[in-house]
Structures are given as structure tokens and as C-alpha cells.
Amino acid sequence: MEHECGTPVEQARVRAGMTVNELVSEMGKAGAYNAGSLFKAAAILEEMLSDESTVKFFGLAGAMVPGGMGGIVEDLIRDGYIDVLVSTGANLTHDVIEAIGCRHYHGSEMCDDVELFEEEINRIYDVYLPSQAFISFEEFMQETFGEIEDGTTISIAAMCRHIGERLDSGILAAAAEANIPVYCPALQDSMIGLQYWLFNQTHKVTVDAFGDMNRMLDACFTAERAGALLVGGGVPKNYIFQSMLMTPKGFEYAVQLTGDRPDLGGLSGATLDEAKSWGKVTGKAGAQTVYGDATITLPLLIAAVRERIGR
């Protein structure tokens, strides 16, 4: 192959009062390393979110809700930028906790965790969550599960919908209102799952692990085009990508924000090029990974793209 030098690197300039997209444009002129990747990701995401014919998948992994990123996801749902959400159980658990009025608090990672335990404070890096929250959470979950008729068999998305309909704010509430599915293949691996287990000691509701798969795969089969915005990796990234494997198609847009690295072999850090070898992402797809902390790259990316789209 012949290697072309592209456009010259421009030295980025920043000034007081510039907008987020103006900043991201400066990063694009500089265009190197992850700043360049972020700019490319913004271009891909702008096109993807503006494309009516594209079914928009969103993968949510990592402790994003305790880290205050849930609001951005909630707003994306409310504004019609997400058609299918796949999340970890933990993010949904913390979403419920916030929706029922409990809060996460700013703390510090420099602390004595044994003392924190005695003080009944649970830590997520530098975020503190008092155990008290789980008492209100249990009350809410047991009451919510109690409204499911005994003897029923439901899917995980149906259960997420059932929960969301009983909340006024947050991701699950927004998804229920917007009538978009929330898939959580490992729901049992979360506090919601533990609450369900507790509930099921005295009730009989069966959760069909595969109850959502037809609808998820149909979304891939029927999509004229498909795009994915992936925050972190884990189950959400793989579940979104593998669903496309059953179709002759692949994702035509893919943006991944991850703090992992490819050289460890794990999926969470795997490049989107690797996904092309599997056919999960098409060869001609607009695909870009941005390495870094998603609590920085997600707000930066979404604010820039919203400015470009104008809403």
C-alpha cells in the first residue's frame, strides 16, 4: 500500500467562551491520538443520529449512573436518539436508586474501607452510597415485583419495562415512556436480581433468560441500517454485536468509548476493526474507538454532536 500524508496537523487553539463543538473541532484540526479519535467519533455519531433509517443501539457498561452519566443517557432516550438500550444490571440498579429519591454522594478513594463498612457506606471509587438506600430500594422492588401476577413467565425486558413504568425519572422511566426496550442479559447479576430472588422465595414468577432474544434479533433483521454507541464493553457490547451475527448485515456506524486496551485480548478493549473480522461491523462502516474515561469522553462527545445537530 502507498501511504498518503493527510492534511497537516494544526496546532489546536482554545479561547475563553468557546463552545464544546468548537473545542472538539480544534481537537480535530490537531487530529492526533485520542483527541483525533474523538473528533472522528463525533463525525460518525452526528451522521448516525441524523440518519432516520438507522436503528440506534446503545450499550451501557461501567459504573456510569453512580458516576453521574445516567442523565445523558436518559436525555438521549427522551430525544429519540436511542432505539435499543442494552445495559448492565448495576447501571439499572443505581438508576432505580436515584429514581426513588436516594442519592449517591461525592466521597474519596483515599479512605479506610473497613471503617466505611462499619459506617454503612458502600464505595464506588470516589462515590459513596449509604446502605440506607438499599432499604428503600428493597421496599420499592418487592412492591414492584408484587404487582406481577403469580405463575407468569416474563422476559427481562418486560421486567425492566414493568419497573420503568413505576418510576418518574431516570433511564428505565424514560425508556418505558419512549417505549424502547431495555435489555439486560445478566439481570440476575445485580441488586435487582438479588431482590427478585428474595421475592421469588415466596412467589412463582419465571424469568425466561431468552425471552427477549427474538425481539432483539428482529431489530437487527429489520433494520435498514444499524448503528451502535458503546460506553464500555462487557455484556452490552457483545450482546449488541453478536445479535447482528445472525443477519447477513453488520453495523454501519460504531463508536466505542472504553478505558480498556486491546493487547489484553478481552472484548471490552478490542478494536472495532477486530469486530470487522467477525462481520459484526461492516468493512465500510464508520467505526471509531476513543480510549479514555467515559465520564469525560461521553459528555464531550454528546455535547459536541448535539451542537452539530442543533438539539
Next chain:
Amino acid sequence: MEHECGTPVEQARVRAGMTVNELVSEMGKAGAYNAGSLFKAAAILEEMLSDESTVKFFGLAGAMVPGGMGGIVEDLIRDGYIDVLVSTGANLTHDVIEAIGCRHYHGSEMCDDVELFEEEINRIYDVYLPSQAFISFEEFMQETFGEIEDGTTISIAAMCRHIGERLDSGILAAAAEANIPVYCPALQDSMIGLQYWLFNQTHKVTVDAFGDMNRMLDACFTAERAGALLVGGGVPKNYIFQSMLMTPKGFEYAVQLTGDRPDLGGLSGATLDEAKSWGKVTGKAGAQTVYGDATITLPLLIAAVRERIGR
């Protein structure tokens, strides 16, 4: 608190022909950074694996089987060092692929993934897996699922057991022979899951997402002591730790090998101290994280501990 200087750092010495544990002991004399952590982890794991009264949990995340680490896990099971295995669906999928005689191959991450796709080679960093393997895999899985009576409701561990009983080698086969449970909360998030979906288009077998939870929690409730060896994070790490939350106990031994970092907030990189604030790990537990690529730290750790234990 008063800070004590511990023993002096000894300059590590290495010589031709030294055994793995001799090397790890030298790392312990040096005792700094992740080499020091590995030495501490070996001491904890030696005690944990030697302790008859300890129920031993093993969490398996990351692309460990394609990376050739499955044999170490298989041997740990066969030698009685694992009582409960929690895995990602991907590791089980690749375990089946190897067990039915298909192979993963050495490749390179410096490649053209679009060409790989055309050549029907799927890439996992620098490991290549020809698509051909998935044809044999489909045959085996469909035949295996076909032996489950229609109308049944089974749990994920029961399905893993059913698969393992039909294999001669690998993790699932060893677990079935050793009669230890293999939990995989997100089984649908894997090729095994996709094969099951395919099977279920024409059959009716219900997989109860929560069908394993009683047995998993019982293992925690009834354990005199509990220890966990966690390779990677993800669902396996959280599922093992959360199960202890429902008991008044916590893990008394915990060793984590991860390539993630704590400052991103995600569970996979979270310290074991953080787990103490939740009560997942006890305040007095022997707990150590080693940061690095588990394909290096796992063999190093297990070879050293086996040398110490003598088998």
C-alpha cells in the same frame, strides 16, 4: 496512624534453571509494585487452596480460553481446587469449540480485518479462529440441545452440565466429571446462547434465568469459609461477590488478576478494598489484586502455588 518501614527491599536475583516459585520468591524479596502484589497473592492463594474448610469460587472473564488459559482452569477443577465456577459465555463457547476438536490459531493483530472477514477468519487480538469451527459447533450444539426433552424448564448451570457431560476435555467436561456447578449468568450473551435461540425456534425449552440462584446463594450461606480467585472482572466477579451480600459473611480470601484500573470507576478494575466497604470481602481477609495481563500472571501464580502445595 504511625507508618512502619517493613523489611528491606532485597534486589531480586535470577539464575538459570530456577523454579517458578523460586522466581516468585525473588519477586517477593523485591516486594514492590505488581511483583510484590503477585507474591502476596501467592501466599493468600496457597493458604486458600490448602484450607479444606474453604469453599473455592473461581471467576473467569476475558478471552482466556482462546488465549490458551483454559487448560490451567481445567486442571484446577480436576485437582479439586475449584468448588464453584462462574464464567462468561464466551469462555464456555471457546471451551466447547476446542473440546469438539476445532482449534484456535496463532495469528497477528497487525492485519487487515476486512480481508480476514473475506477469508472467513475471526480475530481475537492475535488469535485467529476460522469460521469453519462454528459449523461444527452448530452441529454439536443443536444435537446436544436436541437431547433436552421438550417442554422442560432448566437452569443455566443444568444446561452447562448437560453440555459438559457430552464432552471429553476442557472446562465444561472437567466440571461435569468433578460434579461442580458452572454458572454463567449471561449465557444468552454468547454463541451458545445464539445456538440455543436457533434451537428454540423449533423447540420449547425454557431457561430459567434465576434457576441457579438458590444453589449459588446456598454455597455462600453454608460455607464455613469462602475464597475467590478472580481472573478479570465483569459478570463473574460481581456475581461471586454479590452472592455473599445476602449472607452475614464475606470472602476471607480474595485474589484478583486484572488488566483494568480503579480510577475509571468500573467494577473490573475496582480494588478489593472497595469490596470491603460493601462487606463482600471481610475486613481481615487476605485480599490482593495483581494488575497485568492474566495470560502472564495466572500461569505464574498457579505454577508457584502448586509448587508450594506440592501438587
Next chain:
Amino acid sequence: MEHECGTPVEQARVRAGMTVNELVSEMGKAGAYNAGSLFKAAAILEEMLSDESTVKFFGLAGAMVPGGMGGIVEDLIRDGYIDVLVSTGANLTHDVIEAIGCRHYHGSEMCDDVELFEEEINRIYDVYLPSQAFISFEEFMQETFGEIEDGTTISIAAMCRHIGERLDSGILAAAAEANIPVYCPALQDSMIGLQYWLFNQTHKVTVDAFGDMNRMLDACFTAERAGALLVGGGVPKNYIFQSMLMTPKGFEYAVQLTGDRPDLGGLSGATLDEAKSWGKVTGKAGAQTVYGDATITLPLLIAAVRERIGR
């Protein structure tokens, strides 16, 4: 110690057209992980840059100029926000290359480096630099060195000043105009160093390795207050910090943007708390590290702080 829960985590909200500091404020409300760190760093840097009585040190490591971050440093110098600059030789080399009209170009890290070599293109991750640039660079450097009188003994900062006075744009030019010193302890470890070696084959100019140390230490001794903004680690970080060791003082402001991690033991990833044990940073200092790619965090931080300061 008693652990206090701080203010609640607010879910960050982003909207079209928001300014960079509005975005950083949202990150501050969320306040977790590195987004929270960036917000804290902005508060420290705002105070540091607004404090007339503070001598402002800037450490520049990593391939920042090829990555298009040199302009931000140049502007900080021109606007009086840097009193002492410590840089790697590589950043100064690439600054000269741009200042004499040669350019770096956008390329790709997915390439054949052996072919690139044959095409005389040098790669810095995804930035390409044609070898042609080094021919113009050699001409300029040899001419510039030629203007130093034979038999002289000069310091590294004096040589950097000498070079900067012959340039119209970039970091060295701005520093010369602003009359601030540029220290580069490892100048010989750069293309500038190699050019000097070539020059010295036929001339006799002695570069006194320690010729700048008095002035550097005086800056620390005489500073009423001292603050440091560190991009990357390496020699610049250590040289800035160690200079304070010879005084009874320590840095009262310190912000570090790094992609390294503490657990490897190296200085580049070391926390600023570690620096407190040495007395390099005072116990009461405002000190914050932000982990991530500086091509994202530096523009974000500087744009936000400039908006706060109003220029």
C-alpha cells in the same frame, strides 16, 4: 477517621451550544472518577493562574507538539500564564520543525512501518512526519548554532533562547519573546542534540549540563508561592519537583495530566500525594491528577479555566 458523604452526585446534563466551562461544571456536578478530577483540577488551575504571587511552572512531556498541543502551550506563554517551562527535547525539536514551516501530517497507526520507512515517512502513532523536514531542520540548526561564538560555554536554556530568538512562531519563539526560560535537562536526547553533536564536530562550543541549575533553583527559592501544571511525567515532572526539594517550601498548586498509572511504580504515573511524602508538594496544596490522554484533557482544562478567568 470519620467518613463524610459530600454533596450528592448530580446527573450531568449536556445541551447543544453549551460552553466548555459549562460542560466542565456538569462534570463537576457528576463529580466522579476522572471527570470529577478534571473539575477539581480546573478549580486549582483557575486559582493558580489568577494568583499574581505564584510562580507558574509548566512541565511538557509526551509527543504534544506533533499531536497539535503546542499552540495551547505557546498561547499560555504569550498570555503570561507560564513563568518557567521544562520540556523534553522532542517537543522542542518538533516545535522548531513547525516554526520553520515544515508540517506534521494526519496519518494512521494501521500501516506498514517498513513501507513508511522506504517512503521516508516517520510515524508518531497516527501522525506522519516526512524525512524531508529533517533536511530543512538541519539547515536551520546548523546555521543557528553557527552564530554561537566558538569557544563559548553556554547553558541549555541559553541555547534554547538562542534558537527561539531566530523563530517567529511556536513555543521557543514565544518563550524568547516573553523572556521566560525553557529548561531541557536532556537536550542531548533529541534531534536538536544530534544536530548540535554534528555541529560540534567542527566547532567548539561547550554546553554546561548544570549551567541552568542556579537559575532554576533561584526561581524556587525566591517564589512567594509556586504552582505546577504537568503534562505527562518524565524528566520535566521530576526536574520541576526536585528543584523545590532544595528549599524549605513545596508546591502549593499542582495539576498533573497523565496517561500512566501509579501501580507500576514509575514517576510519570505517581500520584501527587506521593510527591507530598517527599515534600515536593505541600500537605495543604491544591493537587489533582487527571488520568487520560492529554490531547483531550489539556484543551478541555485550559479552555474551561480561560473561560473562568475571562481571557
Next chain:
Amino acid sequence: MEHECGTPVEQARVRAGMTVNELVSEMGKAGAYNAGSLFKAAAILEEMLSDESTVKFFGLAGAMVPGGMGGIVEDLIRDGYIDVLVSTGANLTHDVIEAIGCRHYHGSEMCDDVELFEEEINRIYDVYLPSQAFISFEEFMQETFGEIEDGTTISIAAMCRHIGERLDSGILAAAAEANIPVYCPALQDSMIGLQYWLFNQTHKVTVDAFGDMNRMLDACFTAERAGALLVGGGVPKNYIFQSMLMTPKGFEYAVQLTGDRPDLGGLSGATLDEAKSWGKVTGKAGAQTVYGDATITLPLLIAAVRERIGR
């Protein structure tokens, strides 16, 4: 290009009492991710260290001596496996501290650094160094510098040699005995440098920053073949590589152990392929990077290679 599947991935097996090279061979059979890289690195290093016609360069960056890795470097020098050593000033400082009988101690990174400061303990991640050591260090350094005749101009390697000749153990002592040069381009950026500055307040010895460059470049010009083992990146890596740029040759063997990553653009994490585009490493060179903590990968690699070579 046509993609070939290489040999099959073998599942690694570990057993009690195996030697380090037997373990590394198992990693090679698995052959994936960084375990595979380590195996490839061992093959390259075995060939390089066995090749009489190869000049062997060693780059030493990162806090390796405080981390107990200095002994491995000292032994490599004593056994004739290093011809040219390039180090950071910090490693040489800590080498002197140990050689004069002061010690580093095992501590913990979970500590109060402000208290450590009051207790006069300096921290390097989880290693503690009492300030007392710097008093003995100052005595030794001042006495050693005092033996240099006033008015002299010396090079950095000459100063390192001068120091090494006055020590009985450690890297500098071994290098002096073996009569191999130790280059330290940024010597002033270290405690040795600060001590020299103190000395020079009352004496006049000039350190010629470029005094070593002829000899360093000659080593490259005259080498029939050249190989480099790089621990960490920083100045040592670049100084070793750039010296080859002035010759028509390139390194034919290169092994790099680093904890950095390529996507941040910095040299320390840059791949060795990137070095090929510059011609620092030849297109046909045996070149391998292993990502991870060098306190684990260095002992593992050297023990395995020594076992292969037999000494």
C-alpha cells in the same frame, strides 16, 4: 495480503516444580496476548545475548532499583550481557543509596503521605525510603565529587565511572569493574544532580552535556550488529534509538518491556514497529514489546533466557 493461520493455540499447562523457562514455553504454546509476546521476546533476547557480534544496549527507566530490579541489571553487567547502559538519574541515585548501605523498605501505597512526610519517609508507590538515607548519600557524594580536580571538564559517563569506582556493589560498581559506559543524559534531573549542584557552589567542575556523544555514536557506528533491551521508555529508550539514526544501520534485535500504551502518542508506549518507520529498528529485526509491569516481566524474561543460554 493473505492471512495464514499459524500453529494451533495449545492450552498451557503448569505443574509443581517446573522451571521458569518451562513456564515461558507453556506461555509460548498458548501464544496469545502478552504471554505470547513474552515468549517471542525470550527467543529474540536469547539470540541477541548469544550473538558475540552484537553490541548490547540496555535502557533502564522507571523506578526499577527501588523496586528491587537493580540486582538483575547488575548481574547482567557482571556476566557480560550489557555493553552499553543508558539509565535515568533516579535509578543511579537509588543504586548509590543501596551501595553505600542504606536500604529501601516495604511499605504500602494505602497511607497518609502528609504523615509520611512528618515521619521523614519518602514514598515510591509501596516502597518507603527514610530521609536519613539522603544524609549518608550527601556525605558520600560530596566526598566523591571532592576527589575530582577543580577546573576539570568531565562527561556524565566519566562522572558515573568516577562514582562507580568508589562503590563495591550495585549497577555503577559493576559497570566500572566491567569497564562498560553508563550514560545518563539527564543526570542533572536526579538527586545525584542536586548533589553535584551543591558541590559546585564551592568548586568548579564543568560537566559537558555532550561529552559522551562521540563515544555513544561510535558504539553504533562500529557495531557489526546492535541489539537493545529496553525496560520502560523515557530518555533511555530514545537516547539508544536516536544514536542509531546517525548511522546507515538500525537495531537488529529489540525487546521492550513497558507499562505504557501506544494510543497516547508518547515514546514510552510507542511500538517497535513505529521505530522501524524512523529506521531506528531494521525492517527485518527481531522486535517485540511486552506490555506489563517490568517488575514481573523482566525477572521472568531474564530467568527464562538464562536457562536457555545455560548461565
